[in-house]
Amino acid sequence: MLTIFIRAFLLYLVMLITVRGMGKHQLGQFQPYEFAMAMLIADLVSTPMADVSTPLLHGILPIAALFVVHGVITVVCAKSDRLRALISGKPAVVISNGRINHAELDRLCLSLSDLLEGLRKAGMLDPAETGTAVVEANGNISAFPSAANRPATASEQNISLPYDGLPLVLIMDGRVQYNNLGTAGLSDKWLEELLSHYNLGFREVFFASVNTQGCLHLQTMDGALLDMRALEESEVKW
């Protein structure tokens, strides 16, 4: 029994390292070859995990082989559009200029119900408002409203907006996030001084983040919310 426990532990580690090594694609949307890989790994791991009489190497070596093949396919797909199209397939436009492409739906063996479901998933409640819809290589449907049905953008209205980048979390559950402070070009002393104006220490802050407009938003451990200007916009460096 202890052997099975240790073998399961080792095989899980091997699987985790393999999936991590395959990159973020594997964790999110599957391409066809990634889907095949995920199924095979699960199967390869299960036999040596449960059967003590099967050598562990009989599980690990095939996983290593799949890892190499998968890596080669990924690299080749990144380098060659032709091979990527061959292996992963190509995106297919199923709605163009508001018109459903019947022939393309037939070719993809998609029904209108599938298309409508995909549009709803993409946030398009009314198909009549859809300008373009694409069935991606991984099977997802991306949909975009027609020009008449989307909100006007700031540039179309000649409105100048400030830079709207990623807010940086500076404190989580009382712990200073030094990486983010470094990214912002700030120090913990700066943060300590800022918080001292409100009689707060790091440990008393549950969550604090600063946005690219220089505003610091924080919630204390007892639930109080505070918003303050922490930086001038010119001081925002990320």
Added chain:
Amino acid sequence: MRSRIIALSVVAALALTVCLLALGAVYESIGQLESLAAQSEKKVSEGDDAAGADALERFGVCYDRLRPVLETLTPHVELHNVKIHLTEAEHYLSAGRAGDYFLSMALLREMLSHLREQENFSWSNIL
């Protein structure tokens, strides 16, 4: 991209090295066992049962020494079958049942041959 190619190359090289080492270890181990089995059969067929039993005993010692390595490389059930045929052969030899002894030795050698064959890098195994 470069780090991925390096990682792939390292994993491929490691896996191939393990495969080649495993192949070598299985060939070497099975070769030793086959040689001792052949010695035992030769001695018994010459009428020297004591020398045959001695060779079988050396087979058993050698098998026990190699078993931990072989168990990491081949299915345990097949290794267990080798031990079963060895025990049978020892029993038949001590009981003076030469016919049964030779049958057990033939099965033993077939098991050893099978262990080597399934590690062979050949089209028949690949396909």
